[in-house]
Amino acid sequence: MTEEKPTYDFDLIVLGAGSAGLGLSLFMVRIKQRVLLIDKTPEDVGGDCLNYGCVPSKALIHASRQVHQAREAACFGLQVSGEADMAKVMDYVRERQDVIRHHENPEYLRGLGITVEIGEPTFVGDHDVQINDKTYRGRKIVVATGSRPRQLKVPGAEQVRLYDNQHVWDLRELPRRLLVVGGGPNGMELAQAMQRLGAQVTVVHRGAALLEKEDPSINAVLLERLRGEGITFHLESEVASFSSATQAQIKPRQGEAFALDFDIGYVAIGREVSFEGLQLEKAGVEVDEKGHIKLDEHLQTTNPDIFVAGDAANSLKFSHGAELHMRLLLFNFFSPLKKKLSYDHFSWVTFTDPEVAHFGLDAAELDKRGSAYERWETDFADDDRAVVDSYRYGRLLLFIEKNALPIPGQKRRILGGQMVAPGAGELIQELILANTSGLDISEIFDKVYPYPVAARINQKLIVEHREVSPLLQKALDVAYKL
Ligand SMILES: Cc1cc2nc3c(=O)[nH]c(=O)nc-3n(C[C@H](O)[C@H](O)[C@H](O)COP(=O)(O)OP(=O)(O)OC[C@H]3O[C@@H](n4cnc5c(N)ncnc54)[C@H](O)[C@@H]3O)c2cc1C
Numbered sequence: 505m506t507e508e509k510p511t512y513d514f515d516l517i518v519l520g521a522g523s524a525g526l527g528l529s530l531f532m533v534r535i536k537q538r539v540l541l542i543d544k545t546p547e548d549v550g551g552d553c554l555n556y557g558c559v560p561s562k563a564l565i566h567a568s569r570q571v572h573q574a575r576e577a578a579c580f581g582l583q584v585s586g587e588a589d590m591a592k593v594m595d596y597v598r599e600r601q602d603v604i605r606h607h608e609n610p611e612y613l614r615g616l617g618i619t620v621e622i623g624e625p626t627f628v629g630d631h632d633v634q635i636n637d638k639t640y641r642g643r644k645i646v647v648a649t650g651s652r653p654r655q656l657k658v659p660g661a662e663q664v665r666l667y668d669n670q671h672v673w674d675l676r677e678l679p680r681r682l683l684v685v686g687g688g689p690n691g692m693e694l695a696q697a698m699q700r701l702g703a704q705v706t707v708v709h710r711g712a713a714l715l716e717k718e719d720p721s722i723n724a725v726l727l728e729r730l731r732g733e734g735i736t737f738h739l740e741s742e743v744a745s746f747s748s749a750t751q752a753q754i755k756p757r758q759g760e761a762f763a764l765d766f767d768i769g770y771v772a773i774g775r776e777v778s779f780e781g782l783q784l785e786k787a788g789v790e791v792d793e794k795g796h797i798k799l800d801e802h803l804q805t806t807n808p809d810i811f812v813a814g815d816a817a818n819s820l821k822f823s824h825g826a827e828l829h830m831r832l833l834l835f836n837f838f839s840p841l842k843k844k845l846s847y848d849h850f851s852w853v854t855f856t857d858p859e860v861a862h863f864g865l866d867a868a869e870l871d872k873r874g875s876a877y878e879r880w881e882t883d884f885a886d887d888d889r890a891v892v893d894s895y896r897y898g899r900l901l902l903f904i905e906k907n908a909l910p911i912p913g914q915k916r917r918i919l920g921g922q923m924v925a926p927g928a929g930e931l932i933q934e935l936i937l938a939n940t941s942g943l944d945i946s947e948i949f950d951k952v953y954p955y956p957v958a959a960r961i962n963q964k965l966i967v968e969h970r971e972v973s974p975l976l977q978k979a980l981d982v983a984y985k986l
């Protein structure tokens with residue numbers, strides 16, 4: 505008797521229609537695979553990025569930058585009066601989201617051939633998902649359910665107007681005094697935007713430095729700029745409790761606790777994953793003692809046909825991190841050779857002003873790996889573009905491969921780097937390309953840049969450090985005289 509082949513309702517079932525889930529579904533349906541995409545509500549489609557994260561925060565930053573620049577123009581005699589209208593700012597944010605929502609909604613996706621179900625899915629077997637009293641069998645299943653904001657659990661929190669990134673977009677009035685808890689990218693982007701719109705912002709941050717993944721030299725520039733705009737910082741401090749609806753007790757790591765008055769609070773103390781209600785155990789998907797799904801380097805769970813993508817994988821949490829996962833899964837679905845997840849060339853940008861951009865490996869990782877490298881850094885003080893545009897405070901830091909022996913013609917690659925400057929996220933793109941493609945630094949050295957583009961700083965740093973060996977000097981001397 506021949507064994508009966510399992511039949512599947514779908515080639516792919518995806519739980520979660522955020523950055524990871526949408527990307528996977530769109531690709532699979534384009535190549536005529538049957539896809540079931542599930543999210544909790546129609547409004548959640550688009551995930552955190554569209555609804556509560558990247559998109560609204562970047563729209564808010566745009567609005568606040570306009571307000572800031574209008575005020576800055578006072579030094580050229582342009583007098584701007586009045587306050588920013590928070591309701592109008594939030595209308596702008598919502599309008600921008602709606603533009604993107606036009607192609608990130610259930611109806612649109614159904615029109616492309618994706619089956620979209622709305623509800624609370626549960627696993628009922630190793631390939632089986634139940635939703636709205638129906639059970640579907642999927643050849644492969646991807647859990648892409650994202651993450652949620654970590655809550656601030658301190659005494660008295662229940663009496664305070666505390667927002668996180670899920671609800672802050674509902675604000676219609678600018679808070680007079682805003683307390684931001686957490687000095688990571690989420691907290692810093694929002695803190696600066698609100699300060700620029702007219703709030704008085706105070707940041708309470710557990711760490712000694714802001715953006716903890718960045719080099720201290722880069723962070724120092726950002727901190728100085730944000731302080732310069734009027735934001736107050738309490739570093740190495742935590743909210744111990746709330747003594748009233750508008751007063752927090754702050755406990756610094758060293759020194760006496762003190763009271764801080766505010767109107768509303770914004771909590772940005774990181775994200776956590778949760779798989780509540782999915783009944784992963786019914787599919788043989790194991791979690792560890794912290795509740796994180798056990799994954800191998802292919803993002804495969806303990807069930808070989810179930811995978812995880814995006815924030816749910818609980819590693820670096822970015823929209824383009826979800827894209828990296830998506831690309832890895834798609835490659836591995838179709839290729840007999842399996843790729844492993846690697847963040848060696850990963851990059852990110854914190855959209856403060858100045859922006860902070862980061863790519864490749866940092867000093868801590870290079871030291872951990874025992875890699876030989878040189879640290880090259882420069883500021884923008886003598887850069888003509890920075891002079892005319894007034895951002896001489898910017899900095900660029902690169903980690904350059906150090907070769908053991910000086911063999912002529914061997915490559916020196918850019919292993920990683922960080923930049924703090926207006927537009928750093930754009931300026932650093934060519935360095936990211938050099939890093940991912942393993943280019944030699946001479947590729948940057950040999951380029952002729954239009955004057956005065958800001959990206960000339962990339963070349964300046966390499967020119968400053970390029971050594972001309974005594975032998976080459978001699979050869980050049982002879983050649984010139986000939
Ligand atoms: C304020 C803020 C700003 C950010 N800015 C940026 C930025 O500028 N750039 C950047 O790269 N990243 C940014 N991020 C991070 C980015 O938003 C996330 O990394 C990204 O959205 C993760 O995508 P995802 O698909 O894993 O999860 P999500 O986009 O969150 O999607 C998960 C989806 O799963 C659904 N879901 C959850 N549970 C279930 C369930 N049980 N059943 C069915 N569906 C479920 C959710 O409703 C959601 O739609 C920001 C984050 C925040 C908080």
Ligand SMILES: NC(=O)c1ccc[n+]([C@@H]2O[C@H](COP(=O)([O-])OP(=O)(O)OC[C@H]3O[C@@H](n4cnc5c(N)ncnc54)[C@H](O)[C@@H]3O)[C@@H](O)[C@H]2O)c1
Pocket residue numbers: 656685686687688689690691693708709710711714715716741742743772773774775820821822852853854855
């Ligand atoms: N531009 C971007 O790409 C962007 C922007 C915003 C958020 N994000 C993503 O969203 C995720 C969440 O961002 P985030 O800033 O909330 O998280 P985070 O973990 O990066 O930073 C949170 C910070 O809060 C501090 N903290 C933790 N508990 C605290 C407490 N009780 N009191 C005071 N400080 C405390 C931590 O030391 C930490 O540095 C990040 O993983 C990031 O990748 C990305």
